Amino acid sequence: MSKIAFILLCHKDPDGIIAQAERLTAAGDCIAIHFDARAGAGPYRKLRAALDANPRVTFARRRVKCGWGEWSLVAATQEAARAALAAFPDATHLYMVSGDCMPIKPAAQAHALLDSDDADHIESVDFFGSGWIRTGMREERLVYRHLFNERAHKRLFYASLELQRRLGLRRAVPAGLEMMIGSQWWCLRRATVEAVLDFCACRPDIVRFFRTSWIPDETFFQTLVRHLVPGSEIRSRPPTFLIFSDYGMPVTFHDDHHDLLRAQEHLFARKISPDAALLRQRLDALWTARDTPSPAPVTGQGRNIYAYLTGRGRTGRRFAPRFWERGATIGAGRELLIVTSRKWQVGRRLAERIHAVTGLPRTGYLFSEQDADLPDLGGIGSDIAKRARHRRAMVRMIYDYHGSDRLVICVEPGHLDLIRDFATDRCTTRVLEVRCPFDDAYLLGHAQRAGLLTPHSPSAVVEALLPTLRDEMTHESDRLADAGLAHFHRIGPSAPLDANAAELRRFLSIPPDAARQIAATEQLYEE
Template structure:
């Protein structure tokens, strides 16, 4: 009879991870956990302490700092797989999961399905001939070397790509390897896993190649399995149910999706909302239940497509992205830097980007030219960004696969600050108070159309007090709003005072905050 060793990659929500491990191992299955080395060490220790007496749980011997699109995700998976192979000799199958996945069938059903056929379940489509990649780079992922993370080191990532392209520096795919692509959520037999680990030790050339490809978690296992296993023993599908919106983002499941999920021809589903407590409770007890019968209709994707295309906004199966009241997520932190001098905020943002792994976005609600990923059009105009502000922010959190995000806003955006400040997520606001010289105020008046090149000097002089008072008024309104997590940095403050505010805002040690502030010309005009 099948026994599953779950390979769990996770980076947050220790309580949910503990419950997930207890639920899946209660019926005799196993779990090997890799907890991101970038994540909170106290969360990792909490998981270890809670599961230390569970002999069906093991941990990757070495934890990796993971980043989206990097080789680190594959290496973390390999580390967890190696731990599982050593710890669980009776495991017959190895099933890849994330912390957002939950079982939508019983263990009894899952074991029967795996016993039914001697095969590996992994999406494995021809990289070049299939249409698995809908838009964006294809060949470029492979023939160029990618050393930097596209999301956290965007400038270096694209600079290195352009440099290789201009110089004609490309590389060949290993001759005997046919690159495949597919979902990273697979279920492989023990024999296949052992073959993969042996291949990893033998084929250093293939390992070198994949280490610098872009998004290798969609190609590495998919390619190696196809290289090692006969085609008739591969079922090119995933056993994890997931859907994507028109904007290319994973659809999140809520309390009212229980019946829908159980009727799909899959064993697990991703992503289950952290706020869907009732759904999580019901699915948590489902895996260990006996005698459950499942009526498979498999209409999930077509039903979702039909309802969203019709624009139905309701309770059952409806899209939550566009509801005005939709939350960014209780577990998420939105960090907002407010500064009238945009160049000062951008300098500070660049220092934070260099010193931390928190994704940083500039004045997305003020500058049309603010660099943003393609989110299906919602980011295309300033009007759409303001109208669908929460949806936009949720999609950015999902795009960067993060629970912490920093954005810049102008002090005039009090409505945005109040909206995000009321959200169930944790919102921190850091106001940077700068000195405004007459020269700066004149330049500002010209930029916003209050004055021009031909405006008489005496008119400008009469205008300056009004402009200065307007900026003071914007700052006063923010303070009068009494935001719960409001901090302030002033140009006139000593570095130690500013560092304490930065430390609290970013929740980093004060010495790190001092490093962030060590910019010789932070406030220069």
């Protein structure tokens, strides 16, 4: 059976560390603690007095003065790992945690996972090609030497970097190493940690390289494990659940995040707020529970849900065009007919029916779906993001392809920035919203298609998310109506047939009979 030796790096809150050590060792595991040498002697003595008698607790023999982004964090990890290997010969895995980490699965479930899968759990992706780094320096982390701490000596840090750039002092990465990057929170097999430490003893040149790199705790173990262990024995996902914001900062979890955390596939979560007393109490009891509770339905969609919810209020709500978009134009004398409906099937069906009755060229949701019934443009419009960036040029090409001055396209109602941009063009832009009701079944299906939920999502998560989705869709419709568009029309299943036909006649500038024929389309509003 697996036995975990936790590697705990910490620098404050001795009372919290004592409680964490007692909790993690209560299930039969052990822990090696490195307490930052920059911290005072008093807190360290308090730790030793409280934990020295616990045979499942050991301390790093040498305390390192740690600084964020420095090699010192890797050195401290190595010191704690050596202490764990020496003190706990029966430990099968070493698991990196911090004082902000807490379990989100019972100990029995964590042991069962490690027993069933003989592998190392460490995020390890290509440094240069993965796009893992969200903000700040990328290759500069490696190709230049970093002798100063960016937080403690900011001016010296950037002056040194600029001097190396001017003098051309770039360096190559060590030959034979494929540079990797990933989360510093990992769980490695004992043999893997021993192999990494032995490799460091044999290759001091590698250590020298990483010693002067920036933020090496995100590259050192990730690179060496990939170098020393077959890829089939690496699970390139951190065992600890964490989320980074768009600004590269770790997200902090609070009391109301319990169900979200329990629904993840990971074993631990970081960062738990020190003020989340209820959450800490519940997770504390979870790890040592004798009667293991039934596992919560696992969705693993935490990051997608976070990205969706934090994107509300920003995505699609930009009211001014960026400067590089002002040059393109669809052109005077052309008419752009925008069909907008949150239900894509309804929007596409209406556009197709308009084409069948009037012969007008049409597309699907060309700014949202890859296959949007686009003509062959030679691959120019193959990238959805690029279509949106160059939307006027894209639409102008479709006009030119069909040789028509009128075009029907589908756009999501949430893309008000696109609709507004088209409305400011010299062409005539008309907008028709197909307003449909949204029952729970539709919202649930939409959430699953968007990756926010799975068929096994906990009911509490579903109940919390569906009202947010419904409010968002209603808000999108209201914003369209309030946008001040010169030619805005609306139809829907709740309106009389004659009213819908009249709106279609004004939207399309077609005879009443043709408009009524479109409005009377069978199952027009069905999903």
